[in-house]
Amino acid sequence: MDQMDERVKKEILDHTEDSHDTLKDDIWNHIDQELFQEKNRKEKQMKKKRKSKIIPIIIAVAAGVMLLFSTQTDTGLALIKQIKDLFEPEKQITQSIEGTDEETDVILQEGKDAKYVIYIDEERYKLVQGEESDIITTKEPLEDKYPEVSMEIKQFKDISPEEMVTTLESKLPTEYTQVTETESVKEPVVGYKLHGITGSEWDSPVTNVYVVSNNNGGSFVITEKYFLEAAEGHGARFYAMLQQFEIVK
């Protein structure tokens, strides 16, 4: 450090001093109450109950979407969908959006380097191919007041799904305040699912991250981003599109 650095450091430390540890003690008292005191634990449980009302609704909608898809997807197509050329270029799916069944036309799209295919609801979304990943985002840009809505698909050729999950488990809590335990899933894709959310307001950011094997020692990481109020809209639509995600061998 030169003379200027020493001077700058001293001034910053002078300006940010917590005299007599006032803030430090105050913050600890709040943390102690929130995490360790019995009285607060009860309040926390009540808060959790209030928040948890939202989760069953999301699960119920997701389950509804799953059921509809399992009955209406062309099972014959499933048998041959490893061969890219045999995918239907366009098809109609029925999805349950905010409690209403909706017929939606979806268009076949090829991912980066033709390593996967996915059907996109092109009335609402577009697939943007980037250098390192593909991003499905809203066709019309959202107003500034809305948090990001997107679904990124990225391949990591040399990182196994398990290694990728370990990395994401460290990264996600730095970006979201509540992160649920990683789970193995079979829907909408076969792989691992990580979920994070910050807050319980209408615009609280939500993420679902799916880690799928690329069947060659690497992984595909699919990162959905939306906000709480959009869970039954964009969230359900991403889920439905992801059910059509197939790796091309």
Next chain:
Amino acid sequence: MQMHEGIVQDIKKGNRDAFRNLYDEYAGYAIRTAKAITRNDELAKDAVQEAFIRVYRNISSYDPKLSFSAWFYRILVNECNRLLNKEKKMVPTDTSLMENTSQLIERSKESVADIYGIIQHMADLYRIPLLLKYIKGFSEKEIAEILNLNQNTVKSRLFNGRKLLRNQLNWRENEYGPNGRTS
């Protein structure tokens, strides 16, 4: 700095004393950092509190082989930014300043009274790496981890930030003398 496996295990088990020790070790600089980033004691208090709560609740996701400081400060900086966004007090990152540094200096000349004021008038892309460097003495590699940036990007931002700072200090000293008073 890596976190000792034993402390992590104790915190995972809900050991209050272990967590208090960790708090005592990290709170001082965390408060300074949050105060500097948010420029607001109340927001800083909320950010530090929430960061420690998140650390406690997510300690199982921390890999003890990695730098605990970088992991903790990443949570803290994200929390500061989240609260600033929520308060709609976020100083916009004006990318034009990257190409037009004289604009930043001109703007700063009007209102800064000391070195701290000069830094606080910088765009966030310089301000936050500089604060991390000067407050806690983080290396470029650690700042890159905390801010999720490429190390070369951090190197360049620190270089340009310090250059701006030096220019501004020289200008002030020529204008007002070494003590910052009008001659």
